[in-house]
Amino acid sequence: MSKKKVIVACGGAVATSTVAANAVVQLCKENGIDVEIAQCRISEIASNLPADLIVPTSRVKRDYGVPLITGMPFVSGVGVEKTKEKILKVLKDD
């Protein structure tokens, strides 16, 4: 399986995206997925493309033509398993 790139973004690239990025790295490690993470502000998503997946912890209005799964559950703890499944489904698809 080829290396995957995931953009993890939040308002200031300070707090919540750090938490979500860590969770994605861990998830990929557990599932043998080779992943590269780009952590940035929402406003910097476009300049970090292309990517296989975007995991924002804030609202994103634009369609970047890339699958987008909210990383909020990694912060609130509500719905973590479902989010992990969704992320794996995207990253394992090929």
Add this chain to the structure above:
Amino acid sequence: MIWEKLDEQRIYLGLKADNTDEIFEKMGRPLIEQGFAKENYVEGLIEREKEFCTGLATPIGVAIPHTAADYVNKTTFSIAVLDHPVEFTEMGTDDDKVNVEVVIMLTIAEAHGHIDMLQRVIAIIQDPELVKNIKNAKDEKTVIELIKEKENTL
């Protein structure tokens, strides 16, 4: 251990506020006075909350207001238990509201850093029993003790 960062000065029990701006003023101003944050920190919090809201739909509503590292000198965090719930917009939504009772203000001096502190704060948020105990704490010392106990299990 993050409880070591949690001075009783930065724990507010029964904080009275009618809106998010008042919370930011009451929790943020002391951080400026204590040298943790820069002069414009409170404005930074208010501006950021408008664009990227920080309410969480946890069993007891928690909010984690924070702003860019440019507004901060030194990393710390503060906790407030609100006298009455204040409405925040839920993080990641346009206008879903959550009634927040516990506020954990994150004051972070560099982007991408402090993953350890963040993970520990997240562990607190994700433990409904602990949040409930913090909400009902009788004094500031108890809050520190509760967090210390939690950290000993991590």
